[in-house]
Amino acid sequence: xxxxxxxxxxxxxxxxxxxxxxxxxxxxxxxxxxxxxxxxxxxxxxxxxxxxxxxxxxxxxxxxxxxxxxxxxxxxxxxxxxxxxxxxxxxxxxxxxxxxxxxxxxxxxxxxxxxxxxxxxxxxxxxxxxxxxxxxxxxxxxxxxxxxxxxxxxxxxxxxxxxxxxxxxxxxxxxxxxxxxxxxxxxxxxxxxxxxxxxxxxxxxxxxxxxxxxxxxxxxxxxxxxxxxxxxxxxxxxxxxxxxxxxxxxxxxxxxxxxxxxxxxxxxxxxxxxxxxxxxxxxxxxxxxxxxxxxxxxxxxxxxxxxxxxxxxxxxxxxxxxxxxxxxxx
Amino acid sequence: xxxxxxxxxxxxxxxxxxxxxxxxxxxxxxxxxxxxxxxxxxxxxxxxxxxxxxxxxxxxxxxxxxxxxxxxxxxxxxxxxxxxxxxxxxxxxxxxxxxxxxxxxxxxxxxxxxxxxxxxxxxxxxxxxxxxxxxxxxxxxxxxxxxxxxxxxxxxxxxxxxxxxxxxxxxxxxxxxxxxxxxxxxxxxxxxxxxxxxxxxxxxxxxxxxxxxxxxxxxxxxxxxxxxxxxxxxxxxxxxxxxxxxxxxxxxxxxxxxxxxxxxxxxxxxxxxxxxxxxxxxxxxxxxxxxxxxxxxxxxxxxxxxxxxxxxxxxxxxxxxxxxxxxxxxxxxxxxxxxxxxxxxxxxxxxxxxxxxxxxxxxxxxxxxxxxxxxxxxxxxxxxxxxxxxxxxxxxxxxxxxxxxxxxxxxxxxxxxxxxxxxxxxxxxxxxxxxxxxxxxxxxxxxxxxxxxxxxxxxxxxxxxxxxxxxxxxxxxxxxxxxxxxxxxxxxxxxxxxxxxxxxxxxxxxxxxxxxxxxxxxxxxxxxxxxxxxxxxxxxxxxxxxxxxxxxxxxxxxxxxxxxxxxxxxxxxxxxxxxxxxxxxxxxxxxxxxxxxxxxxxxxxxxxxxxxxxxxxxxxxxxxxxxxxxxxxxxxxxxxxxxxxxxxxxxxxxxxxxxxxxxxxx
Numbered sequence: 002x003x004x005x006x007x008x009x010x011x012x013x014x015x016x017x018x019x020x021x022x023x024x025x026x027x028x029x030x031x032x033x034x035x036x037x038x039x040x041x042x043x044x045x046x047x048x049x050x051x052x053x054x055x056x057x058x059x060x061x062x063x064x065x066x067x068x069x070x071x072x073x074x075x076x077x078x079x080x081x082x083x084x085x086x087x088x089x090x091x092x093x094x095x096x097x098x099x100x101x102x103x104x105x106x107x108x109x110x111x112x113x114x115x116x117x118x119x120x121x122x123x124x125x126x127x128x129x130x131x132x133x134x135x136x137x138x139x140x141x142x143x144x145x146x147x148x149x150x151x152x153x154x155x156x157x158x159x160x161x162x163x164x165x166x167x168x169x170x171x172x173x174x175x176x177x178x179x180x181x182x183x184x185x186x187x188x189x190x191x192x193x194x195x196x197x198x199x200x201x202x203x204x205x206x207x208x209x210x211x212x213x214x215x216x217x218x219x220x221x222x223x224x225x226x227x228x229x230x231x232x233x234x235x236x237x238x239x240x241x242x243x244x245x246x247x248x249x250x251x252x253x254x255x256x257x258x259x260x261x262x263x264x265x266x267x268x269x270x271x272x273x274x275x276x277x278x279x280x281x282x283x284x285x286x287x288x289x290x291x292x293x294x295x296x297x298x299x300x301x302x303x304x305x306x307x308x309x310x311x312x313x314x315x316x317x318x319x320x321x322x323x324x325x326x327x328x329x330x331x
Numbered sequence: 332x333x334x335x336x337x338x339x340x341x342x343x344x345x346x347x348x349x350x351x352x353x354x355x356x357x358x359x360x361x362x363x364x365x366x367x368x369x370x371x372x373x374x375x376x377x378x379x380x381x382x383x384x385x386x387x388x389x390x391x392x393x394x395x396x397x398x399x400x401x402x403x404x405x406x407x408x409x410x411x412x413x414x415x416x417x418x419x420x421x422x423x424x425x426x427x428x429x430x431x432x433x434x435x436x437x438x439x440x441x442x443x444x445x446x447x448x449x450x451x452x453x454x455x456x457x458x459x460x461x462x463x464x465x466x467x468x469x470x471x472x473x474x475x476x477x478x479x480x481x482x483x484x485x486x487x488x489x490x491x492x493x494x495x496x497x498x499x500x501x502x503x504x505x506x507x508x509x510x511x512x513x514x515x516x517x518x519x520x521x522x523x524x525x526x527x528x529x530x531x532x533x534x535x536x537x538x539x540x541x542x543x544x545x546x547x548x549x550x551x552x553x554x555x556x557x558x559x560x561x562x563x564x565x566x567x568x569x570x571x572x573x574x575x576x577x578x579x580x581x582x583x584x585x586x587x588x589x590x591x592x593x594x595x596x597x598x599x600x601x602x603x604x605x606x607x608x609x610x611x612x613x614x615x616x617x618x619x620x621x622x623x624x625x626x627x628x629x630x631x632x633x634x635x636x637x638x639x640x641x642x643x644x645x646x647x648x649x650x651x652x653x654x655x656x657x658x659x660x661x662x663x664x665x666x667x668x669x670x671x672x673x674x675x676x677x678x679x680x681x682x683x684x685x686x687x688x689x690x691x692x693x694x695x696x697x698x699x700x701x702x703x704x705x706x707x708x709x710x711x712x713x714x715x716x717x718x719x720x721x722x723x724x725x726x727x728x729x730x731x732x733x734x735x736x737x738x739x740x741x742x743x744x745x746x747x748x749x750x751x752x753x754x755x756x757x758x759x760x761x762x763x764x765x766x767x768x769x770x771x772x773x774x775x776x777x778x779x780x781x782x783x784x785x786x787x788x789x790x791x792x793x794x795x796x797x798x799x800x801x802x803x804x805x806x807x808x809x810x811x812x813x814x815x816x817x818x819x820x821x822x823x824x825x826x827x828x829x830x831x832x833x834x835x836x837x838x839x840x841x842x843x844x845x846x847x848x849x850x851x852x853x854x855x856x857x858x859x860x861x862x863x864x865x866x867x868x869x870x871x872x873x874x875x876x877x878x879x880x881x882x883x884x885x886x887x888x889x890x891x892x893x894x895x896x897x898x899x900x901x902x903x904x905x906x907x908x909x910x911x912x913x914x915x916x917x918x919x920x921x922x923x924x925x926x927x928x929x930x931x932x933x934x935x936x937x938x939x940x941x942x943x944x945x946x947x948x949x950x951x952x953x954x955x956x957x958x959x960x961x962x963x964x965x966x967x968x969x970x971x972x973x974x975x976x977x978x979x980x981x982x983x984x985x986x987x988x989x990x991x992x993x994x995x996x997x
């Protein structure tokens with residue numbers, strides 16, 4: 002096991018290096034740079050532009066006049082030698098501080114969403130498999146597909162409008178303005194709940210649908226296997242038998258996706274968060290990409306890529322622990 | 332108050348006085364009231380003022396009683412030097428929190444507009460006259476070369492330190508003369524590149540001496556409020572001197588420790604007040620929660636603010652401003668509809684959103700405020716007169732070609748289809764309400780007449796056509812070019828497509844090229860010069876005619892029709908990509924260079940009229956429709972908001988509408 006983890010850890014190094022190069026190139030691909038984007042933004046808001054000298058000075062300050070490989074090396078060498086992800090041009094603050102500010106809410110939302118997905122999809126998935134082609138199966142399948150098919154940001158806008166129109170909830174954010182500074186109280190908690198259900202439900206619908214389908218398909222496979230028939234022949238009660246044997250096996254996908262939470266923490270569904278005005282890491286990344294704030298965008302992408310790799314490793318280990326049939330090789 | 336409401340001074344008069352005789356511009360205190368120029372009733376002078384009316388915010392009284400703050404008298408300038416400002420409605424009551432929003436990190440200009448409009452002198456809300464600001468007065472000598480700055484005695488920075496001539500001298504000598512911060516000396520303090528000198532007369536007087544007449548100095552002084560503008564009242568010496576290398580040998584190390592590559596970067600970071608709560612300011616509110624942290628910006632009242640109302644109460648009335656950081660304009664719009672924004676004049680206030688906001692007025696308890704446009708046109712088509720391709724350049728420079736294209740456009744149809752019937756056919760000419768308005772200029776060649784268009788195009792020598800009826804270039808290829816359109820205004824895409832069809836009818840093959848705005852800027856940049864033609868709005872044309880000159884003659888970085896000629900103007904011919912313009916444009920540039928040297932405003936205007944006359948004759952660009960007014964939203968319980976104000980980033984509007992006098996009615 003240790004050898005396995007060690008080897009996977011070693012593979013991480015070239016992978017991350019490759020990711021960093023690709024990331025940097027992709028960020029540089031659109032025309033212009035941070036300053037020209039910023040200028041265009043100022044123009045479009047009618048704020049007028051910076052003078053040519055100011056621009057030249059800022060270009061030098063941000064190192065945008067240097068060749069791309071020099072810019073890349075500055076960024077990458079600081080990360081590996083000093084653990085410094087650089088400063089965001091836009092915020093003028095270290096990338097690490099910006100991320101730290103947004104992590105708590107991102108983690109809370111990710112975990113809540115995951116719990117929601119599991120809590121909803123597990124029973125429905127089992128039900129759909131056991132009662133295949135029943136009215137209930139069709140209903141849940143239909144709802145699941147709807148959730149999967151409608152873009153999240155669209156649901157977000159609609160739910161936000163509904164909650165504004167019918168519940169009078171302040172749109173966006175995680176608290177209403179009057180509770181933002183208030184100490185924790187039952188009312189503030191209620192206000193939190195009145196906001197937080199929207200993102201959880203939105204992300205939940207998409208994730209739930211996928212999980213239901215996977216669980217249903219796996220379980221259907223298992224239910225037809227001889228060991229199930231054998232168990233049934235021994236007179237086990239149907240419900241107990243289903244939960245004890247085939248469901249356990251069918252749960253593998255839950256564990257094989259557990260590692261995906263990690264990258265989700267950093268690059269949470271950016272567009273939905275953006276629309277809902279949630280101060281998570283997603284909009285930070287989105288804005289950084291739009292503004293060509295390259296160190297911020299590059300670092301966030303790097304970290305989230307690293308987390309994908311680590312998360313996959315964790316999933317593999319969790320799966321090996323759960324299912325003795327899984328073998329760790331190479 | 333009524334008696335003391337003395338004559339208000341127009342910018343023109345101030346400039347004339349500046350040239351014609353030394354006059355102390357400071358009027359009686361109440362005369363400085365900046366409420367003039369609005370349709371609202373003046374404050375009700377007969378209403379008895381409550382003798383127990385508090386003269387400072389209860390929030391500050393508490394701090395004074397707790398011994399944390401000196402009493403009001405010690406915080407304000409001496410009585411004769413306080414700036415008295417009344418809002419258009421009435422005297423206000425203290426307290427409350429303004430709720431607003433900013434659109435992400437890049438939106439610091441909104442904070443500057445709301446909080447930071449404190450230039451050396453001010454303009455009134457309608458941008459018509461220059462009035463006292465941070466400086467009590469700037470006295471001008473007969474020949475327009477000496478400017479004596481009179482400061483307010485007892486005025487203090489937001490941290491309580493006195494604001495004196497030392498700060499002004501520091502700004503002039505140490506900041507503007509610092510070649511690393513300002514590689515080129517600011518033009519505000521120079522005439523034709525020759526620097527002015529500053530002399531400290533006493534604690535509250537500084538004299539600037541220019542090498543020649545500086546006709547535009549008061550004008551510049553009344554709008555230099557952006558953080559990068561040239562404002563002598565922006566740099567608190569006692570705080571900022573530690574960030575200059577001459578006063579701090581360890582500065583480089585400190586800059587490095589703070590994460591900056593050089594001390595100049597560190598300096599720049601420290602003066603950006605919306606991200607640095609430590610920088611003392613002269614603004615009505617002081618930032619306490621910065622833009623680059625958390626999810627909102629908070630500014631609290633400046634206990635040392637130097638303006639009072641006519642009842643003697645210290646401004647501002649509102650204790651606290653909060654701006655939520657919103658990332659999406661749609662969310663901002665929802666917040667507006669929901670009545671969560673006390674005042675907003677940005678981002679979502681488009682024509683398309685007006686019906687939604689209009690519908691939500693009652694429930695959201697807000698109403699519209701007119702934001703007068705200072706543009707003259709919604710859409711201007713520039714053909715690249717400096718095109719790299721010899722044939723295209725020659726065709727585009729042919730005036731008949733442009734006139735033909737102009738006649739080929741059915742502007743009324745575009746206005747009806749795309750612009751909800753708002754506006755009238757208009758060229759790139761001053762606004763109807765402008766003093767430089769010229770009906771002939773505005774309406775020339777706007778008549779939709781296909782025959783006339785064909786005549787002009789034929790006259791331009793484009794008589795040969797191909798099998799599809801498209802005109803051919805001299806080299807025998809089809810005359811074909813693209814029109815770059817950004818998504819800045821969604822209407823442009825539709826209007827441009829209509830123009831494409833009109834031009835196809837007269838045999839000109841134009842393709843609409845919708846592009847992202849960064850690419851748009853990159854293509855039209857003088858170094859690249861890759862665009863054939865493009866579309867932009869008609870900035871300037873009302874109230875800022877002489878300041879925003881891009882459409883009158885090639886000037887600045889936005890004259891899309893002749894970037895290389897504009898570069899010639901901006902760099903005085905020394906730019907790498909500058910091209911010498913033809914005689915008529917050169918003549919315009921010479922006139923433009925002459926204007927600031929002329930102390931007499933009427934002479935300046937005559938010179939400017941000559942520039943306009945040449946652009947009328949040359950017909951550089953094709954305008955489509957006159958611009959319509961925009962709007963802002965304001966909550967109904969927010970008082971002292973003017974019903975209408977002109978929009979101009981040069982003046983950081985709505986900054987000039989006296990935001991410190993706003994208050995919430997209970």
